[in-house]
Amino acid sequence: MFQIFQNCCKIALKRPNLKLNSLNKNLIEKNVFNRKYSTAIKVENADLDNKEPNIDLITKDDPELKHKLKVLMLEAEVMRQDGRAVPDASFIRDDHWSELLKLPSMSARRKYLTFLFKLQKKKENEQLRKEKKRIEREEYLNSPKPEDNSHIIYGLGHNNIFLRFYDTTINQFLNHKLIQAMQFGQKLIVDCGFEKNMVTRENINCAKQLMLLFSDNRNDDDPFDLHFCNANREGQLMKALHKHIATMYEPSFPLHFHDDSYTNVFEKEKLVYLTPHARDVMTNYDHDAIYIVGAIVDKINQEPLTFAKAKKEGIKMQKFPLDKYLSWGAGSGKSLTLNQVLSILLDVKRTNDWKYALRHVPKRKLFNVDQTGKASSVLRRLDPQTFSRPRQYQKNNNKNSRLIKTKTLFED
Incomplete structure (x- = not known):
């Protein structure tokens, strides 16, 4: 099938007068571009193909671990030859091999290799997108411009008369809002103490959600004063978050990190833990309370960990009125990401309107009713x-x- 499509592409390129619809043209251009620049990226990263893992550093000179690592490398190569979703040997780093050594079964190792394979393809597509964007920009700069716009476009770098806002200026403006929130804003706690209850890919996913949470909070007009409690800087979660936010440990960065528990930092009477397993429904927003959000991604372990922790510590618990305002679709989970929880809290704090705030819940999870009145999700x-x-x-x-x-x- 791929050979037939490739031959069609060659014929179409040789015969410019051949009539093709817009869909076929887009497919041909995309295929030619991907073949051209994927090979360029492979040539650019050719020096990484010969990179081998540091066995002594990974195994710490343990003969049993050395033997197990060699078996795992052979196992990954066999799966790669069988056509399974296994990344290239140059993409697997030393920390990836260390994580593979900790996994007990072949099924767990296969899932982790599939996760790395998807991550590799995502990075390759990102490189292709950047290369395509660079080429389009070069073509735009080199293309002749109409003379009637000469009063707007100038010759030196195609500058114009308007003031340019750089990313650093916008970044400083948004950080200034967070500094004001540290002084006068309401506090919000993110409990990062569930790292041991999540596997590696769940910690990575949780770190990405924390990065989106910080970004959504910073872009709001009235942001929270964020406090990351129970934050182990040497753990997987904080290390993964540090890759997304490289400057988060600097003294001038507008974010609080606490190694201790929130009970040792804030007054216990003001704390309210937001957990979906609570009995008390959050009907009205309390502007004097300090809400706590558990930083956990429970794709595998779906135990009520936040409920058990809040009950053990004797903290007041509440949950969102999701069932009151939303009709959930068949087979859809009621779990929300951390950035969605933050967006809901920001809207409720500003408007006190739950119908408006729950617009951040994905529509794919809801009970869909079409124009004829029939339920299309059942x-x-x-x-x-x-x-x-x-x-x-x-x-x-x-x-x-x-x-x-x-x-x-x-x-x-």
């Missing part, structure tokens, strides 16, 4: 030939009426 408009559930209704007494209703649903 029966997903499947093909009646592949939909097997109507056959089960034949065993009932009123099978004919139910079959007719089902058929009319599909016909609509």
